[in-house]
Structure formats: structure tokens, C-alpha cells
Amino acid sequence: MVRRLPFGRRAKARVLPGFGLSMGFVVTYLSLIVLLPLAMVFIQASALEGQRFLAMMLDPRVLASFRVSFTTAFLAALVNAVFGLLVAWVLVRYRFPGRRLIDGLVDLPFALPTAVAGISLTTLYAENGWFGGWLKELGIKVSFTPLGITVALVFIGLPFVVRTVQPVLEELEAEMEEAAVMLGARRLQIFCRVIFPSLLPSLLTGFALAFARGLGEYGSVVFIAGNMPMKTEIVPLLIMTRLEQFDYPSATAIAAVMLLVSFFLLLLINGLQWRASRRMAAD
Amino acid sequence: MEPAVTARTVPEQQVPEKKTDSKPDSHHLTESRWVRIVLIGIALAFLGLMLVIPLVFVFVEAFGKGWALYWEAIREPDALAALRLTLSVAAIVVPLNTLFGLAAAWAVTRFSFRGKQWLVTLIDLPFAVSPVIAGLIFVLLFGNRGLLGPWLSALDIKIIFAFPGIVLATLFVTFPFVARELIPLMQSQGKNEEEAAACMGASGWQIFWRVTLPNIKWGLLYGVILCNARAMGEFGAVSVVSGHIRGQTNTLPLHVEILYNEYQFTAAFAVSTLLVLLAVVTLVVKQVAEWKNRNEAA
Numbered sequence: 001m002v003r004r005l006p007f008g009r010r011a012k013a014r015v016l017p018g019f020g021l022s023m024g025f026v027v028t029y030l031s032l033i034v035l036l037p038l039a040m041v042f043i044q045a046s047a048l049e050g051q052r053f054l055a056m057m058l059d060p061r062v063l064a065s066f067r068v069s070f071t072t073a074f075l076a077a078l079v080n081a082v083f084g085l086l087v088a089w090v091l092v093r094y095r096f097p098g099r100r101l102i103d104g105l106v107d108l109p110f111a112l113p114t115a116v117a118g119i120s121l122t123t124l125y126a127e128n129g130w131f132g133g134w135l136k137e138l139g140i141k142v143s144f145t146p147l148g149i150t151v152a153l154v155f156i157g158l159p160f161v162v163r164t165v166q167p168v169l170e171e172l173e174a175e176m177e178e179a180a181v182m183l184g185a186r187r188l189q190i191f192c193r194v195i196f197p198s199l200l201p202s203l204l205t206g207f208a209l210a211f212a213r214g215l216g217e218y219g220s221v222v223f224i225a226g227n228m229p230m231k232t233e234i235v236p237l238l239i240m241t242r243l244e245q246f247d248y249p250s251a252t253a254i255a256a257v258m259l260l261v262s263f264f265l266l267l268l269i270n271g272l273q274w275r276a277s278r279r280m281a282a283d
Numbered sequence: 284m285e286p287a288v289t290a291r292t293v294p295e296q297q298v299p300e301k302k303t304d305s306k307p308d309s310h311h312l313t314e315s316r317w318v319r320i321v322l323i324g325i326a327l328a329f330l331g332l333m334l335v336i337p338l339v340f341v342f343v344e345a346f347g348k349g350w351a352l353y354w355e356a357i358r359e360p361d362a363l364a365a366l367r368l369t370l371s372v373a374a375i376v377v378p379l380n381t382l383f384g385l386a387a388a389w390a391v392t393r394f395s396f397r398g399k400q401w402l403v404t405l406i407d408l409p410f411a412v413s414p415v416i417a418g419l420i421f422v423l424l425f426g427n428r429g430l431l432g433p434w435l436s437a438l439d440i441k442i443i444f445a446f447p448g449i450v451l452a453t454l455f456v457t458f459p460f461v462a463r464e465l466i467p468l469m470q471s472q473g474k475n476e477e478e479a480a481a482c483m484g485a486s487g488w489q490i491f492w493r494v495t496l497p498n499i500k501w502g503l504l505y506g507v508i509l510c511n512a513r514a515m516g517e518f519g520a521v522s523v524v525s526g527h528i529r530g531q532t533n534t535l536p537l538h539v540e541i542l543y544n545e546y547q548f549t550a551a552f553a554v555s556t557l558l559v560l561l562a563v564v565t566l567v568v569k570q571v572a573e574w575k576n577r578n579e580a581a
Contacts, residue, residue: 252419
């Protein structure tokens, strides 16, 4: 049974009802809550003159905040890629008491309000805190430094890497490793040449997710960062400061650049996931 | 995958391997015992330092000065007002986004249409946006100097620095949660059961209540509870639009911030324990939902 659809496309008649209703609601709600408000940033930013926009972005304090945000988010994502892979590996491959509990605990940063994580980490790493006092003797200062921002972002980003690598690791077929063993490969060789290449797309996706989340994170960072302009001021905080000074044009301009970066990352992540799913389908 | 390995190693090693290796191949299929113990140890130490200690620390600080102080911080009028506000915001946001999640999952997984991939990407969009920007967009729309600002102030409607602004920002931030949980679940379940019901003459609502909902209930529950956790715990977006009026537009996380910045550390951690409990309940529900899903699939 074939009939014409509004978009000039031929398709099988729909057996299930509710397409119009659900689609209508989804598109309206999405436009009202997400798309129109987001478009405001670009409408307002494009109202700025090109030169003024450029001058705002080249302001040393703005540039410094971008540098702080990018380096700390990158470092945190890197730490998470290494330890996230390790945690996923241990959870999937080994059996030990408390494994299920730990598996559940990995999602904690998703569920715990960021402000709580922020004050807890700040107090722990402050100079008179549990970790801070001990690190101080080693000459390392964490709270109110870029290192502190990184620590908070490692906390926030950890589940992203673990939860993207874990399912791929679970699905990995044993045949490949068995074949490699038969052919005389050593364990480390198998990991480097057989396992790691299959995990790489998901590891990159997890890295990108953690990085994107780290760039935008606010709640857990503001407490531990100390928020010194030029040194430990992250981009979201600078937007906040500009808003509080009623400097809307500057806040909007910074937000527009930030949004473009986020959209680029989102497309990259979707592309990576699409490629990974195609590869899995091909196997 | 890697033909280089196979081509090179086959001729040389096949023969000696058989002679010398009396143990079965399983020896090479996993790491030696010591490597395993070391790897587990590192992973546990990392998770302990990064997750467990910060979590336990909240309770240590909250109860460190005794129960009396803890109760005082929780029962303080501003804290109760913050709790009430947080609960009312969630009571509006969670049902709306649940409805959206169900509609989106139904449209995306039960029908094929052009641009579906784009729709799914757009639904994910709020995840990619910094919470501060999520607040900013509503200030640009409804704030005093915003697009609709003059019009709203003429009508004497207050959105920013008031309850509606907090609801809008929270709606934005928690927008994808339920849809994200349901779309993969309903995709994997397929639509055969629903189509069979439709062919036997069931109406749309009958199909939804009797076939779809029982199949997705655990995934739905998890999506809802995750959405709820984020709605109650959101800080950045709400911070931009709330205006921090004590007893009026302070949610629980904002109340924690104020207490902390006023050096009332014990009170800040005491109020935080409420939010930690919320997180723990969320994680427990997730485990149960996953377990139920697996059992029902098997």
C-alpha cells in the first residue's frame, strides 16, 4: 500500500497512529524552549558591528578566560581518557568484590548537584583540608589554581569516558583475541594492536564529551577556581560577571563564540558515533 | 583488523609455541594475576579519591559539629523556603519534559521521516550548551533590557529574577533527559507489538497504555528520575536567572552557595546532604531499572 506524503515522498501507509500529534508537540516544544531562545544569542550578537565584536573578543581578559577554559578542560578530558579507560577495563574484564557497587558509583557525577561537588572538592583541597594539607607539604597548591579547576572537571567528566567505552568493551568479541593468541601474540601486543584500535572511536567520543562538558561547566568550578581574572577565570564565569555588570553585548558576544565551539563539538561527536555504529554494523 | 601481525608471526612462532607452552591459551587471554591486582588497585584508588571521599566528606562536615547544628541548618526558614521552591520547580519541569520525551521517542522510533537524524541532534542540543548560556538566553529574551522586556514590564509580568525564569532555565537544561533514555530503548524494542495491536483494532491510547508503557516503564522511570535530579540540582542556569532573593528565588543549590560564601560551612554541608541523598536515590533507581530491564529482556 503506497500513498503520497506531504513532503512529496512515497512511503508505506502508517499503521500506528499519533504521528501528527507527537511530531507537532515535539517541534513546537523544541522551538519554544530550545531553538528560539538559543537563536537570541546569534540575533543579538549579529547586531554588533564586526569591529566592536572583534575588539570584545580580543580583550586580554576574554582571551585569558578562553585559554584557561580550553587548557583545563583539555587536561581534565585527557586524565579522564586514561583513567576512564582503565576503570571501564577493570569493570568489564575483571571480577572482584564490590564491582557492581563501583559500577553504579561511576554515575555519581551525573546525579550529584554540581554545587555540592564544588564545595566538597574545594574544602578537601583547601590548604587546611584533607588533601590540601598533605599536598601542601609536597609544594602543590590545588584550590584557587588552574590545577583545582582541572580536578573539578575530572570529577565532572569521568562518567562520560567510562560509559562510552564500557559498552564497546563488553561487545568486543573474544574470537579476535583468541586468534591473536593462537598466532602467538603477547598480551601487551594484543592490547595495542587488537583491542585498543577497536576501542579508539569510543575513547575519542568519550574524550570529546568530557571536553565539551568541561568547557561549559560552572557549578563545580566556581568554588575551587578562586576566580581571579587572567589566571583562574573560566569563560562561563566571565559571561556571568559581564551579565552582572549589565554588559549584555559583551556577554552575548562571548556566549556566541562559546556556542559555536559547542556546536562544532556536538557535530564532531555525532560524526564519531555515526562512524563507530557503522563500523560495528559492518563487522 | 591488523594483517601485519598475523602475516609476520604465523610462520615463526606456530611451531615453538606448541612445544613450549604446556599451559592452555587462556594464559594469554587475560593478564597475569599481579597485573590484574595492580590495575584494579589503581582504578579503585582513583575512584576512591575522586568520587567516594568527596561524597563521604559532605556527611563528615555536615555532622562534624553534632546533630543539633545539622537540624538547625535544615529547619531554618530560608532553607525550607529553598526546599519548597526546588520541589515546586521540579513538579512543573519534570512532567513537561517527560511528556516531551514520550512524544519525541514515539515520533522518532515509530515512524520514518526525513530529517530524523537532525531532530535527534537538536534534542541533544541543550547538553552541549553551557548552563550559564542556558540562563543567559532567557535573560536576553525576557530580561529588563531583553527583547520582550519592555512589553513584559508594561504588562507587569516578571519572568527573570522570579519563579517563571527559574522554571524556563530548568526546562531548557533538563530538556533531553527523558527523550535520551527512551529513544534507544524504544528503537531496540521495535514496533511489531504495537503494529499487531493496531491491526487488531486497538486505538492509539490503548496501544500506548497497554503495550508501549509496560515495555518501557523501567527506562522511563530512570529517565524521569535523572531529569528530576538535574532539575533539583541545577546551579549555573538557575543562578543566572534567579537573582538570589533569599526566601524567594533561592533554590537548594543556590542556598548552599550563599551559606558557603558566608563561611557557614557546616550549614552549607548540612543542606548539601539533602542533595546528596537525592543523588544516591537516583543511582539506586538506575541500578534497579537496569536490572529489571535486563531481566525482562532475558
